[in-house]
Amino acid sequence: MLNKLVIIGVGLIGGSFALDLKRARLVREVVGIGRSEANLARALQLKVIDAASQDVASAVQDADLVLLATPVGQMAGVMAQLARALPHDAIVTDAGSTKGDVAALYRAHLGHHLARCVPGHPIAGSDLSGAAAARYGLFEAKKVVLTPLEETSPEALARVRLLWEACGAEVLQMSASEHDAVFAAVSHLPHVLAFAYVNSLLARPDAASCLQLAGSGFRDFTRIAGSHPEMWRDIVLANRGPLLADLAAFKQQLDKTIAQLEAGDAAALSADFLAASQVRSGWKR
Amino acid sequence: MLNKLVIIGVGLIGGSFALDLKRARLVREVVGIGRSEANLARALQLKVIDAASQDVASAVQDADLVLLATPVGQMAGVMAQLARALPHDAIVTDAGSTKGDVAALYRAHLGHHLARCVPGHPIAGSDLSGAAAARYGLFEAKKVVLTPLEETSPEALARVRLLWEACGAEVLQMSASEHDAVFAAVSHLPHVLAFAYVNSLLARPDAASCLQLAGSGFRDFTRIAGSHPEMWRDIVLANRGPLLADLAAFKQQLDKTIAQLEAGDAAALSADFLAASQVRSGWKR
Numbered sequence: 001m002l003n004k005l006v007i008i009g010v011g012l013i014g015g016s017f018a019l020d021l022k023r024a025r026l027v028r029e030v031v032g033i034g035r036s037e038a039n040l041a042r043a044l045q046l047k048v049i050d051a052a053s054q055d056v057a058s059a060v061q062d063a064d065l066v067l068l069a070t071p072v073g074q075m076a077g078v079m080a081q082l083a084r085a086l087p088h089d090a091i092v093t094d095a096g097s098t099k100g101d102v103a104a105l106y107r108a109h110l111g112h113h114l115a116r117c118v119p120g121h122p123i124a125g126s127d128l129s130g131a132a133a134a135r136y137g138l139f140e141a142k143k144v145v146l147t148p149l150e151e152t153s154p155e156a157l158a159r160v161r162l163l164w165e166a167c168g169a170e171v172l173q174m175s176a177s178e179h180d181a182v183f184a185a186v187s188h189l190p191h192v193l194a195f196a197y198v199n200s201l202l203a204r205p206d207a208a209s210c211l212q213l214a215g216s217g218f219r220d221f222t223r224i225a226g227s228h229p230e231m232w233r234d235i236v237l238a239n240r241g242p243l244l245a246d247l248a249a250f251k252q253q254l255d256k257t258i259a260q261l262e263a264g265d266a267a268a269l270s271a272d273f274l275a276a277s278q279v280r281s282g283w284k285r
Numbered sequence: 286m287l288n289k290l291v292i293i294g295v296g297l298i299g300g301s302f303a304l305d306l307k308r309a310r311l312v313r314e315v316v317g318i319g320r321s322e323a324n325l326a327r328a329l330q331l332k333v334i335d336a337a338s339q340d341v342a343s344a345v346q347d348a349d350l351v352l353l354a355t356p357v358g359q360m361a362g363v364m365a366q367l368a369r370a371l372p373h374d375a376i377v378t379d380a381g382s383t384k385g386d387v388a389a390l391y392r393a394h395l396g397h398h399l400a401r402c403v404p405g406h407p408i409a410g411s412d413l414s415g416a417a418a419a420r421y422g423l424f425e426a427k428k429v430v431l432t433p434l435e436e437t438s439p440e441a442l443a444r445v446r447l448l449w450e451a452c453g454a455e456v457l458q459m460s461a462s463e464h465d466a467v468f469a470a471v472s473h474l475p476h477v478l479a480f481a482y483v484n485s486l487l488a489r490p491d492a493a494s495c496l497q498l499a500g501s502g503f504r505d506f507t508r509i510a511g512s513h514p515e516m517w518r519d520i521v522l523a524n525r526g527p528l529l530a531d532l533a534a535f536k537q538q539l540d541k542t543i544a545q546l547e548a549g550d551a552a553a554l555s556a557d558f559l560a561a562s563q564v565r566s567g568w569k570r
Binding site: 124183214217256275 | 482498502529557560561564
């Protein structure tokens with residue numbers, strides 16, 4: 001049971017975490033912190049949080065747990081404020097989509113507090129954002145990856161794990177670099193491709209007809225291009241090493257397809273499409 | 286009211302068309318033709334069709350309308366058989382995803398019959414295939430594009446339009462080349478990108494971890510990579526001119542993103558992601 005949970009960034013992830021823990025009676029009070037007063041007012045109105053604040057120092061007094069659920073690009077500023085105000089025992093965790101850079105931020109700003117820092121990443125993204133997107137059960141049967149620092153205490157790690165499990169999530173543990181390599185491939189690369197694809201469509205003179213005639217394949221393929229631009233700018237910059245490598249590999253694969261098309265090589269196209277189709281059809285989640 | 290409808294290729298599209306027209310009492314008898322006896326047996330069992338045949342010549346005797354719903358790559362062979370057997374008045378239409386090449390096939394094989402030929406493309410794709418995927422209402426609120434030949438009679442065009450409208454579809458009309466340019470952009474390119482993306486993932490040594498940790502963004506982005514490989518081989522080859530141009534434009538856009546990433550140009554990344562995100566979020570379908 002947490003006496004006081006502070007959520008910094010009350011959006012889809014932070015808000016849904018608060019809702020689930022309140023429903024599970026694992027937290028007494030949730031304080032939300034954010035840049036947008038309108039969003040905090042909405043969060044209060046929806047009872048996602050019990051109190052709102054724009055002042056980190058006063059809000060984290062007596063906090064048991066602080067969840068950083070802002071875009072990664074804002075975490076440095078938030079941690080600098082936390083460094084001066086955090087109670088000695090408070091656990092700090094985060095929901096950042098990249099983990100190598102967030103680990104470096106913990107070291108830079110909370111070096112005295114690393115035993116209580118538990119970097120994490122709930123895999124429950126969405127193109128929705130803001131407190132109004134928060135909902136019960138968002139993490140049910142979803143995965144949460146924790147990437148503890150060398151210094152993270154087993155007890156702090158266990159407590160964070162338990163809270164995510166109480167939200168219905170399956171918790172996995174790996175190193176920050178393993179995490180970042182995998183998510184460059186399965187998440188960051190698809191987002192970059194979807195953004196680039198939509199922009200290449202917009203550059204066409206017949207873009208309006210295209211959008212009018214686009215069907216369900218387009219709908220699903222481009223859903224992630226509706227994602228939060230600032231958050232995704234931060235993610236791709238934070239993880240640009242692995243991402244650039246994956247982009248190069250993707251371009252090679254695409255050039256192979258282009259060569260097959262130019263050559264009219266039906267057998268090679270079939271074989272490649274079949275390989276992808278079989279894996280995708282067999283993928284269960 | 287059609288006395289006899291012949292569906293060549295009883296899959297998602299052909300089967301769903303038959304179901305809707307039967308429910309609307311617009312057809313007395315549906316005869317299904319296909320290469321797979323198991324699929325035809327399934328179609329009979331599910332009452333998608335009333336009779337099955339593997340012989341085009343006998344099946345199309347007395348037919349009022351023939352729908353070609355096979356992959357485009359099989360249409361030449363089917364039309365060659367139709368040429369010898371088609372009743373003088375029978376309307377021929379198709380559901381091919383490319384229209385320039387199908388128009389050429391009509392001219393090559395059914396030159397004597399062009400007034401009764403109505404090329405078409407229902408926009409209701411899916412990664413599902415086979416008669417078992419057929420369902421009522423598939424075309425409800427979907428678009429169907431008809432690309433009549435110069436020779437197509439207004440009466441034949443009107444009859445095909447009416448049948449699709451009876452299935453709940455919105456029918457549009459354009460030239461084959463307009464159609465092919467738009468669908469290269471909104472459908473064929475995304476499929477090629479999704480196939481290439483899945484194949485680039487499979488080439489990784491940590492592909493298994495990637496598939497295990499992939500989330501809902503991956504799920505939607507790659508759904509079309511589960512599509513029918515043979516059908517998509519035919520489509521991309523049939524429309525490779527416009528598709529190769531779109532691939533080149535996409536690669537340019539991707540190179541722009543890569544340069545922004547390499548330069549760490551946060552403002553340019555934000556601006557491009559925002560442009561895509563706004564269009565995608567505002568897109569309604």
